[in-house]
Amino acid sequence: MIMKKQYLWFALLAILFVSCEKELDQTPVSTASKTAVFGSKDGLEMYTNSFYSILPGRTTKLDAMSDYLAVRTVPTFIHENAFAATLSSGWTWTDLRNLNYFIVNCVDPKISATDRKHYIGIAKFFRAYFYFEKVKRFGDVPWVNKPLDVADTLILYGGRDSRTLVMDSVLADINYACENILTTTDQSRSTITKYVAYALKSRICLFEGTFRKYHTELNLQATADTWLTNAATAAKTVMDEGGFSVYTTGGPDKSYRALFTSDSPVASEIMLSAISDITLKVLNDANWYWTSGTYGDKASFIRTFINTYLNIDGTPFTNNPDWPTMLFKDEVKGRDMRLQQTIRMGDYKRIVGGTPIPAPPVFSYTFTGYQPIKWTLDDMYYDSERLNTNSISVFRFAEVLLNYAEAKAELGTLTDADWAATVGKLRQRAGITGGLDTKPVEADPYLIENYFPEITDPVILEVRRERGIELCLEGFRFADILRWKRGELMNMEWNGFYVPELVTPMDLNEDGILDVAFYQGTKPSPAVEGVTYVDVSETIDGKTNPQLLKNGTYGELTWMNNMVRKWEDKMYYYPIPATDLITNPNLEQNPGWE
């Protein structure tokens, strides 16, 4: 009997073994399968949502390296002899793999061809965007249009493709996007539409057209006009069909800044925006970045750039021969009303616990006196961390107008009507009264002398002035400098407002309270209540003082001019990071960076 029982046990064991073995086949259930993703519109939508992280997002620091900002420390890239391939970055291709995987696999016939083309159009929009950024940074790059396999050694270890091949492919992608994206409008201004695609096309084509025109060493001047024409027609499509307009509802003293400080995008002008929303807990760090003495770059405008803001009547500010010694409180008066919406001046106020208090430039933050407010909210509540609720524009109609104006100006075909519809519109919004309807005929010598010595065409000069002012701090400036081949602008002196004498405190916003005084050696005693004293001695404690006055005891403020910024032609491209050259030497380093 006992033996029988034992057989029973062995039988039971055998059953257990067989019944359990099928449990060794397990499939994941908390993730989706390929068919589920590519076989439904929801799946395609869900996948294309992942592309949006390619856009710069809710950042306001894209201009930290530009010619018009003085910052806390000289960016390593433009610091003399400081940058090298070992410090370079940006040779990353993970986003491209994600895009290509989608484009190659979006073939499920369960989805109509039109819909598939729409989603592929979205993917190609982002691929164009992706490659445009790569070309801006590195020049020639390899063109890859499929998710690579380990066995694709010819591509993986191959060299770079020519600029023309890559940019022609980019153009093909953006054209496909323009033609196939079905969405024509998105009231939330947060997703890609046909007209956002056209706007990107105008941006890319303007860049490429001017780059080829001014970078004569490429020998591609002959193709420049085609790109410029493409830029103009793409922009024109947006102007004619897009349904956007320049926002003026807030009046000349408020409309401009409302575009940058509104929670919901100003839908008439903003075309695509990185949205912030307190209820969804999606916030940005604009106030933190632009007000913190430790977190941000402590960026301030330099005086040379502030001087380009026109007088309210449309005449150049620098036509007044007294400008070099004008005090801050005076020089900011009677100007293009975008100035008061861009920096702290006049009766600008901040809000503390619900109470508005006067807010002159503060010298524990600014080094030049021209302290930006374009992206910041007035309430100091937002200053301390990532709390900002304003949405950050990525594409806006004003840029399209400027792209149009510049392309036409470069082509030499800009008409008075074009002028009035573009730059004229923007100046009108800023309260400027003169020169709105007819294109300029006089070249401003200040612009030629300080910015563009080789440009004589007054239209090109004025379009460039306009672009600098209208789009400042929006992340365009460095790319503009590259395509205009004006890298030397990065060497410009970092200067601030004019200080007539030491020790005497100045009232910057004319509220009757003295704000700042400059001294050398020992701090004046007794100190005047509320005044920030800034030491402008040559050295402090034996160390070179970066904050000086140009003429020793008087003159413009200067900041960190002891750290030499030196532009070299090789800087039109970043070097390929050293480690990437080790893994693939066939890439070959960009000239000058070897």
Place this chain on the structure above:
Amino acid sequence: MKKILLMLLFLASTVLYAQRVTVTGTVTDSQGNPLPGATVQVKGTNVGVLTDAGGRFSIETGPGSILVISFLGYNSSEIEVGSQTTINVSLQESVLGLEEVVVVGYGTQKKVNLTAAVDQVTDETLENRSVPNLTQGLKGVLPNLNINLMDGKPIQAPSFNIRGTTSIGQGGSALVLIDGVEGDPSLLNPNDIASVSILKDAASAAIYGARGAFGVVLITTKNPEKGRTHITYSSNYSIKKPTVPDFVTDGYTFLKMFSEAFVNGDGSFPQNVNKETKFSQAYLDEFKRRVESGQPYNEVEIDPVTGEYVYYGSTDWYDILYKDFTTASDHNLTVSGSSDKAAFLVSGRLMDQPGIFRYSSDDYSMMNLRAKGSIQVLPWLMLENNSDYSTMKYYNPFSVGEGAVDIWNIIAVDTHPHSPMFNPDGTLTTGAVYSVGDFWYGKNGITMKKGVFKNTTGFTASFFDNKFRVKGDFTLRKDDVENVTKRVPVPYSSKPGVLLHVGTATNDLKNDWAKTQYLSTNIYGEFEDTFNNDHYVKVLAGYNYEESTYNRILVTRNGLIYPDAVDLNLALGQAITTGGGYEKWAIMGGFSRINYAFKDRYLIEVNARYDGSSKFPSNQRFAFFPSISAGWRVSKESFWNVSPDIISDLKLRASYGSLGNGNISSYIYQEQFSISQSSIILKGQLPQITKNPAVLPDGITWETSTTTNFGLDFSMLSDRLRFVGDIYTRNTTDMFTIGVTLPALYGATAPKGNYADLQTKGWEASLSWRDHFNVGSKPLNYNIRFTLADNKSVIKKYNNPNKLLSDYYVGQVIGEIWGYVTEGFFIDDEDVANHAKQSPQMRASPTHIWYPGDIKFKNLNDDDYINIGTNRVSDPGDRKIIGNKSPRYIYGINLGADWNNIFVSAFFEGVGKQDWYPSTEAEYFWGQYNRPYNNIPLWHLGNMWTPDNPNAYLPRTMSRAASNATTRELGVAQTKYLQNVAYIRLKNIQLGYNIPKDLISRIGISSLRVYVSGEDIWSWSPLYKIVGKGHMDVGNIGPRDQVIRPGAGADGFNYPIMKSVIFGLSVGI
């Protein structure tokens, strides 16, 4: 352990026949406790009896005969009966414990017959201590069982490591089995533990196959006691005191040093102290004036311009944060007993440890219930059941001002000595609200609950005189983990009458619930016999199946309608995040073991397991893992003529085996599109996103760990001295790591494959001495045990042909630290000019200019720059290997003695060699060299370079100097600031008294013990020579609070180590 032996003996059959005289008596241990189940035998006959539950026996014998009294684990005693009719015997515990039985996989084994590397501790190790959970109690007790407690948090329960680095591919830690079934040791009742055994080499772990690749920890719970019903109640009460850092608390000193550090490191005069309070030269001057004029501190004034509060305070924030001490209590009741056919044990425990935070206390509690029983249904069949229900609850408060941040980090960042806790109107200040004030408000934190229910039902069937046994069991376990996180805004005020809030961006409730259902079944047969007296054979074969199903639900919603809401129904906002989760795996395997011993002299053991796992693709699913071990008891040889007084036992052991590592994530070989929520708002919501699946591995097969082990056991001087030593090599081959780095153009990490090899070499040894002598005519027993272990791992194969230092490389010793050699400080500008350029690799000031008082690094490669070269082994720039962060020479020292019912013991543990380079965020070490507004460690004062103090330990004051590990002069690893964190810790010390029986028996108590014990009360490390004793415990250098920021570094932002004094008693009825 003892109880298992009792049971075995109880079952052993004995024969009894009539004699002329009846001798009665009691067998006790040296402390007078009765020994039930001891054998009393008439020498030279097979007449014998077993003692009953009270240790009593009655045996008939003739005068002149000799009684042999023996009990496993004790030296047997021979007593001439003579004319006595009453004989009371006290047995001495066997010095060597040679008869000791050790728990091994699917059974037990006599220690003398062990051939593999197995070690064990019994319940004594955990007696009279107060540890929040079992894992913490096991730290340091077994050589090469490595438990890295990262701080003093009561829920700390890291995974168990045996013998060092396991795999840099799939990873893997030791398999932990509780009564044969996988489980979480931190949820066990420490009082339930009978023994903890570790299987260290492949030979001993092979029976567990794929899960045992890196050793096995077997935890066995107590079995019912035989005989009458016993009730034991034990309780202890402890007082616990935190380690409190010594920071500068004087408001003016703090601000003055803040502004100096800021000017040097941030490049301008500060406008705020971080973001909390406005700062200006005028404010600092005014503060100075007040200090110098003797005006009282802690005044709050109002700025006439802005109307905001201005603070002139001096606050010791850690004093407000921590209670001076906290307490803990532990109550445990065990009822156990048996009859002829049935046995039972029921135990319950309540453990309660109120938190150390003065406000928002992090209370910890645990409840355990166990019911265990067996019944002999048929003469050959016994059924057993063992169920365990345990729950743990912990409240982990955090600060919400910047999202959810651990308190230690947020004090460093946002809370400064010059700011008081409250404004005059009772509202929180801007400094307080981010940290300690948030705790005072008391609403932000995570309520963590863990519960486990486990039931094992099993049977044992014995056949052929118990020579063949079949055992089977089935286990169901359910784990529940619930975390509820609440974040609500905290009110504060920066000007009178205006109430503001921090944390307004969150205001939400998150429920994260995970359940695991686990099934396991084993069935195995065991045959054991001895042939011709010389050939002992034991054969075991069986089958094992396990599956685990994990499910998770995660919901977050914002818009709590009032701050005390705790249910999702009261969250009305539109920011809703949901998440699911699922994983199921199954393993099955057949296992077998054969033991053979010839004349107890030659021992051999063969293990094998055929294993299948759902985590591998079908063509790789099954694998076979064999192992072999052998032992030679030299002292049993006929040629061995050494007196037992000198060498009483000598055994040599060797083992070899290879195991697959099944420690791999499920589904890794299948293409998966994971779905997550975007952080970008599209069309007014945060949509779900998916993207390209991870690249599939380049083929996948089992990682293999192959261990060769040699062991030596000997005992000397009449068993008083005992040594056990093992030396091993473990090769982990085919580790699942990334392939050769592909060009970045590939767009993904190179596909993983079984590409890398690692070798770990190590050894462990324990030496113990046990003896007694008489003091005042009473025996004083004492013992000393010293354990020492070491291991070192080297990469043998890895896909990094260029030997880039950013990744593993062939020849790398795990843990090595590359760094610069510190030459000293720059003396003057000329010194700077003549030295190799340290920019652009590093900077000491925002202007990139180097000044006197900045660190000067040695130019090792004689080029013009100090840098990292191409960051390769062949070109590391000016760096070299300066140390190693792996702990080496891990030791433990046990001292114990008892005399006349008094017992004392001490347990020290420590590390002989270990380096630590404080991470950039290590505020306790770097102070304001990291953030300018960090707290200043007291030891910094007078220790910073100035022209008058050129030989200081630290460079000139400067914020950000330690803020980046590759570009800042203190952030980069270097010789001068590399810390020696070897240590010794008095982990536990005890003094107790067993009240003599005659005093307590009349009140019906059979045993009563009182004791006082100390836990973690002393430690020493060379680190203390730098930072001062008391500022930080060497146990606090681990990574920051892992509950709030899992995986993050930032050494020292973690829970303080607690020193405890414990008072306890134990009553037995």
